[in-house]
Amino acid sequence: MVAVQETVERVRRIDVDQYRYGFETLIESEKAPKGLSEDIVRFISEKKNEPAWMLEWRLEAYRRWLTMTEPTWARVNYPKIDYQDLYYYAAPKPKKTLSSIDEIDPEILKTYEKLGIPLREVAILEGVEPPPGGEPSEQRKIAVDAIFDSVSVATTFQKELKKAGVIFMPISEAIREHPELVRKYLGSVVPTSDNFFATLNSAVFSDGSFVYVPPGVRCPMELSTYFRINERNTGQFERTLIIADKGSYVSYLEGCTAPQRDENQLHAAVVELVALDDAEIKYSTVQNWYPGNSEGKGGIYNFVTKRGDCRGDHSKISWTQVETGSAITWKYPSCILRGDNSRGEFYSIAISNGYQQVDSGTKMIHLGKNTSSRIISKGIAAGKSQNTYRGLVTAHRKATGARNYTACDSLLIGDKCGAHTVPYVEAKNSSATFEHEATTSKISEDVLFYCVQRGLSQEEAVGLVVNGFVKDVLQQLPMEFAVEAQKLISISLEGSVG
Amino acid sequence: MVQTIRNILVGVQVWPFAITGFVAIAGAFIALIGAFASSLDVMEFGKAAAGFGAMGFFGWLLFLIALRSPRPEGKKMTALLEVKDLQVRVEDREILHGLSLTVNPGEVHAIMGPNGSGKSTLSHVIAGKPGYEVTGGQILFRGEDLLEMAPDERAAKGVFLAFQYPVEIPGVATMNFLRTALNAQRKARGESEYSTPDFLKKVREVAKSLNIPQDMLKRGVNVGFSGGEKKRNEILQMALFEPSLCILDEMDSGLDIDALRIAADGVNALRSPERAMVVITHYQRLLNYIVPDYVHVMAKGRVVKSGDKHLALELEAAGYAPFEHAA
Secondary structure, rough: OOHHHHHHEEEEEEEHHHHOOOOOOOOOEEEEEOOOOHHHHHHHHHHHOOOOOHHHHHHHHHHHHHHOOOOOOOOOOOOOOHHHHHHHOOOEEOOOOOHHHHHHHHHHHHHHHHHHHOOOOOOOOOOOOOOOOOOHHHOEEEEEEEEEEEEEEEEEOOHHHHHHEEEEEEEHHHHHHOHHHHHOOOOOOOOOOHHHHHHHHHHOEEEEEEEEEEOOEEEOOOEEEEEEEEOOEEEEEEEEEEOOOOOOEEEEEEEEEOOOOOOOOEOOOOOEEEOOOOOOOEEEEEOOOOOOOOOOEEEEEEEEEEEEEEEOOOOOEEEEEEEEOOOOOOOOOOEEEOOOEEEEEEEEEEEEEOOEEEEEEEEEEOOOOOEEEEEEEEEEEEOEEEEEEEEEEEEOOOOOOOOEEEEEEEOOOOOOOOOEEEEEEEOOOOOOOOEEEEEEOOOOOOHHHHHOOOOOHHHHHHHHHHHHHHHHHOOOHHHHHHHHHHHHHHHHHHHOOO | OHHHHHHHOOOOOOOHHHHHHHHHHHHHHHHHHHHHHHHHHHHHHHHHHHHHHHHHHHHHHHHHHHHHHOOOOHHHHHOOOEEEEEEEEEEEEEEHHHHHHHHEEEEEEEEEEOOOOHHHHHHHHOOOOOEEEEEOOOOOOOEEEEHHHOHHHHHOOOEEEEEEOOOOEEEEEHHHHHHHHHHHHHHHOOOOOHHHHOOOOHHHHHHHHHOOHHHHHOOEEEOOHHHHHHHHHHHHHHHHHHOOOEEEEEEOOOOHHHHHHHHHHHHOOOOOOOOEEEEEOOEEEHHHHHOOOOOEEEEEOEEEEOOOOHHHHHHHHHHHHHHHHHH
């Protein structure tokens, strides 16, 4: 047990205290008064210059929320959240109206620079060579929408996207500029009455990203949103809506960090994806919210509702997530396979360390004919954390020929953590084919010794084994993110690496 | 060499140098003064003194060098591996009770013995596997205390253990593993890392000689490998890392005759005057292929008899029972 013991000790020592994004940015901000009421909802709507229908939508959600209770079925424990003790709106105080990126508060730009997020329109060339025969100008670029506390501070590459007809802007702007699209799709995947946290989000969401890809367009670059919570005692409630029209394709990345604070902060986001006929959406997340310190104090409560609707025939939605942060994660990116021959995918790496609690998984709801789905989940628990996979695969009566393949693997590091798998599988017609595989294993002392005998340090050995364990999922990430994610995995488990 | 010079300089032996050296320099100085003063007597005196001092200085140096020149038995001073009176416990049970073994560069030692005699324990303790408590004795590797080093340090110094049961590491391509490990060792030794083309060339060469197909290197480490493939993968690593001490733990277990021959050929190709091997086995059979210079019989945690390769044949005939009684 000695080798494993050492690893456990090391993991315990370093874990969450090594959060690298824990700095705070000192800027003046404008906040709504603490607490939640109809007035606050009106305040937010007014701040955003929203049309009347939007305010009505929010108020309806708020009234609905008052009648709801917080769900308790997840395998997570946390003290009761006082929803009246939170700020629901915080925005960096603008010095004047912004017209270009150079006018953004330099402190905010510095923050993103520290986080490694390129807000200036610089093509990312690192390690990516232009395709053979392709023109050098076809370098891969990533358009970024940066959300600071509740407000989008910058969206890059807007012009270039416009040329392709792609709309990529803060959702607050989209509500004003493209009301017909927003009205049609907002809440059509996650209705305002969906669940406690989604309903709360519907009432108070302040910003987020909006993407519309017109028919037949392949979005020319990766789209990306970067979320940062800075203010104390604020909740961040972002709302993302992505619509891929017929025959289009878009790949979207999302990253998150927050400063290190002793209080817990609430993050309740809603993401809605709509894929019409023959469209494909690939949604990747690297979630690295502050996980709390080594005693389990502080950290983000991450209650997120993410759902994709394969509304058209032959459409495809693929979720890939690398979850390493947050004190509590409650998150089930799902696919509604409504169109015939549509396909849903879920690839997940969830790492918990320290006192983190993860309850995450997916729902694959097969409604159309010959729909298929694939779930690959890799849970890694270390320290005193609890890591739960919760998943639902269901085929309705008319969903003939539905197919699903699920593989859930859990890896335990040490003997004070837990891994749990809670799959629900329902087939309501006899032509469905569902496969489910699950394994739970520990990093064995023999494997570690084998690696160190070959000259690897203890940390390198753990990193190697874990990266092997999650390889199937890492391969699904866009290249730039895969490298980042691999580093992140090493950091969240070892600290001494990197 | 550094050690020798230090020994020469340290202690009483430094005084003759100091005195004769001083006389030589002072003589030369006096001779110089004499030359300037045009005094023949002074110059002659200085020359004589300088000559006398220099003769003393170099004479003493020659004497010391003669005294310290390596003698035939001096070779033992630079043994590759020295295990001295090693006592090892696992939990509350003592497994090795005072085991001693000396291995010089270029030698192949076979360690034979029945199950439970402590053969594998010895190999694990040398490689630094956790879970064993050394309660007495020491292990020196080129004169350095091996027990003070972490297992990965030992590997970088040139200690290689070919496992009886090589582990599987899913998702980690063999090629990637080899490269990570080799570069980790090189880095620990302060050497530059291999470039990708150099590395690939090297691996392909070695793999070819061991009859290892390229696609095996793309698969996860040992995942889905047959017994023979796993052992060949161990020898591949041995050839790649170029260790100075190879410990082969029950290399013959689970191999048929053909697989055994390929593995043994691989090992024999690695025999060299700088490299020593310790071959641990139950059966004499393996020693037909890898012919040892020395054979040691272990029983109940000790070496009970040592001899040359003929001892293995004796064992084959008589079995281990007589030795167990001797222990």
